Amino acid sequence: MKKKILLGLLILLIGFLLGGVTYYLLYERPLYQRNYQYTPPSVSQKISETGRDFSEVVQAVSPAVINISTTRVMKREKDSIFQDPFFDFFDPFHRSPRKWKEQSLGSGVVVSSDGYIVTNNHVIEHADEIRVTLYDGRTFKARVVGVDSKTDLALIRIKAKGLPTIPWGNSRDLKVGEFVLAIGNPFGLSHTVTMGIVSAVGRANVGIADYEDFIQTDAAINPGNSGGPLVNIKGELVGINTAIFSRSGGYQGIGFAVPSNMARAIIEQLRQKGRVVRGWIGVTIQDLTPELARNFGLPKVGGALVSDVFRGSPAEKAGVKRGDIIIEFNGRKIPGVSSLRNMVAQSKVGLEAPLKLVRRGKELKLRIKIAELPGEFAEISSLPESGTEKSNPLAGLTVTELTPSIARQLGISPAERGVVVVNVEEGSPPERAGIKKGDLIQEVDRKKIGSYREWKDILEGLKESDLVVVFLNRAGRRFYVAVKP
Numbered sequence: 001m002k003k004k005i006l007l008g009l010l011i012l013l014i015g016f017l018l019g020g021v022t023y024y025l026l027y028e029r030p031l032y033q034r035n036y037q038y039t040p041p042s043v044s045q046k047i048s049e050t051g052r053d054f055s056e057v058v059q060a061v062s063p064a065v066i067n068i069s070t071t072r073v074m075k076r077e078k079d080s081i082f083q084d085p086f087f088d089f090f091d092p093f094h095r096s097p098r099k100w101k102e103q104s105l106g107s108g109v110v111v112s113s114d115g116y117i118v119t120n121n122h123v124i125e126h127a128d129e130i131r132v133t134l135y136d137g138r139t140f141k142a143r144v145v146g147v148d149s150k151t152d153l154a155l156i157r158i159k160a161k162g163l164p165t166i167p168w169g170n171s172r173d174l175k176v177g178e179f180v181l182a183i184g185n186p187f188g189l190s191h192t193v194t195m196g197i198v199s200a201v202g203r204a205n206v207g208i209a210d211y212e213d214f215i216q217t218d219a220a221i222n223p224g225n226s227g228g229p230l231v232n233i234k235g236e237l238v239g240i241n242t243a244i245f246s247r248s249g250g251y252q253g254i255g256f257a258v259p260s261n262m263a264r265a266i267i268e269q270l271r272q273k274g275r276v277v278r279g280w281i282g283v284t285i286q287d288l289t290p291e292l293a294r295n296f297g298l299p300k301v302g303g304a305l306v307s308d309v310f311r312g313s314p315a316e317k318a319g320v321k322r323g324d325i326i327i328e329f330n331g332r333k334i335p336g337v338s339s340l341r342n343m344v345a346q347s348k349v350g351l352e353a354p355l356k357l358v359r360r361g362k363e364l365k366l367r368i369k370i371a372e373l374p375g376e377f378a379e380i381s382s383l384p385e386s387g388t389e390k391s392n393p394l395a396g397l398t399v400t401e402l403t404p405s406i407a408r409q410l411g412i413s414p415a416e417r418g419v420v421v422v423n424v425e426e427g428s429p430p431e432r433a434g435i436k437k438g439d440l441i442q443e444v445d446r447k448k449i450g451s452y453r454e455w456k457d458i459l460e461g462l463k464e465s466d467l468v469v470v471f472l473n474r475a476g477r478r479f480y481v482a483v484k485p
């Protein structure tokens with residue numbers, strides 16, 4: 001009987017031991033010690049090839065993408081007597097410094113092996129120093145060749161040769177849904193690559209630049225990506241990343257890039273002339289609503305409605321009249337105002353282009369000779385050839401002559417004389433004095449202004465230290481403002 005009990009206990013003990021060993025081997029032993037055989041996932045050959053293709057595109061274009069850092073010296077203004085350095089003695093630790101440096105980061109793309117680099121104007125605007133860091137880590141000081149704030153593009157150059165470049169692509173061939181890659185330095189993280197698709201083309205009225213024809217993409221673009229390239233799957237430059245639409249300041253799936261065709265035309269002019277010459281035909285145009293389209297005899301909305309024709313302009317000479325609807329320019333259909341504006345602006349001065357329009361329900365064909373955009377409609381250059389604009393207290397104002405059309409828009413009599421403010425630079429003396437877009441400037445220091453030429457003559461006689469009194473007409477309300485230097 002005792003032998004049976006001992007034998008049963010021995011069997012139980014052996015069972016416990018075997019169970020413990022089995023549990024340890026199956027559950028307690030580390031995963032890397034288990035005797036599992038790895039089975040690779042089944043991935044189609046097309047996916048593998050696509051991944052390699054994108055990687056090859058990135059390797060090909062990355063060396064041409066550069067980091068841009070800018071430095072700007074800021075000065076504290078004297079607002080009162082208590083801002084005098086003498087009073088620093090009484091409160092030395094709680095006052096902001098009289099001078100400090102602001103730094104910003106952006107991206108750029110090398111488009112010429114001899115050192116020409118494309119970026120955004122807002123990346124290098126007002127910078128006292130621009131430094132470029134190449135893909136291989138070399139750093140250079142860059143100089144500005146030219147800028148165009150109307151498209152937010154800039155051309156800079158470094159003293160280097162044999163640099164890698166990205167070939168230009170044809171942005172007109174881009175299709176919605178096509179894969180694109182955005183490369184840049186978001187938040188200072190150099191050579192970051194994101195992938196997405198073309199969400200839309202021909203985006204206008206975004207409020208980023210004066211001339212807009214943006215490529216919209218969902219490729220992640222963040223602060224620091226500005227000025228970097230947008231490339232297609234062939235590794236061609238199809239856009240310059242410019243801005244994001246965001247409520248938080250970060251990526252939200254909507255980014256905008258200047259199309260390569262527009263950028264290339266601007267950059268070539270900046271390289272050759274240091275400035276941009278735009279075409280002009282001399283009309284005021286507006287988009288058509290469904291109601292206006294029906295009223296003017298169009299079966300569907302499209303084209304640009306002429307609301308005014310400037311006297312002596314190419315349009316007047318060609319026979320264009322108020323109420324005409326321009327539906328084709330130089331053989332290309334006009335979907336709306338922005339497309340016609342961009343086409344004319346990019347046209348070569350002197351070109352005689354065919355124009356198709358609808359007048360009272362009938363189609364007409366005319367020929368119009370492109371003229372250069374007059375100075376009164378062009379902005380004050382960010383890089384003036386002379387120091388005139390920088391050396392007077394009214395620098396920062398962009399103005400144009402008063403026309404009957406503009407007078408109607410501003411709600412003032414066409415008989416009034418003066419120049420209309422079309423832009424006020426943020427932080428400039430005129431902006432601090434309270435001058436706003438749409439104001440009619442009729443006098444400067446008691447001197448009447450009747451034309452843009454008279455405005456320019458008055459500017460040339462001002463000094464940087466002058467206190468200027470400006471007489472304004474704001475929608476019929478007249479008053480003086482003092483612009484401090």
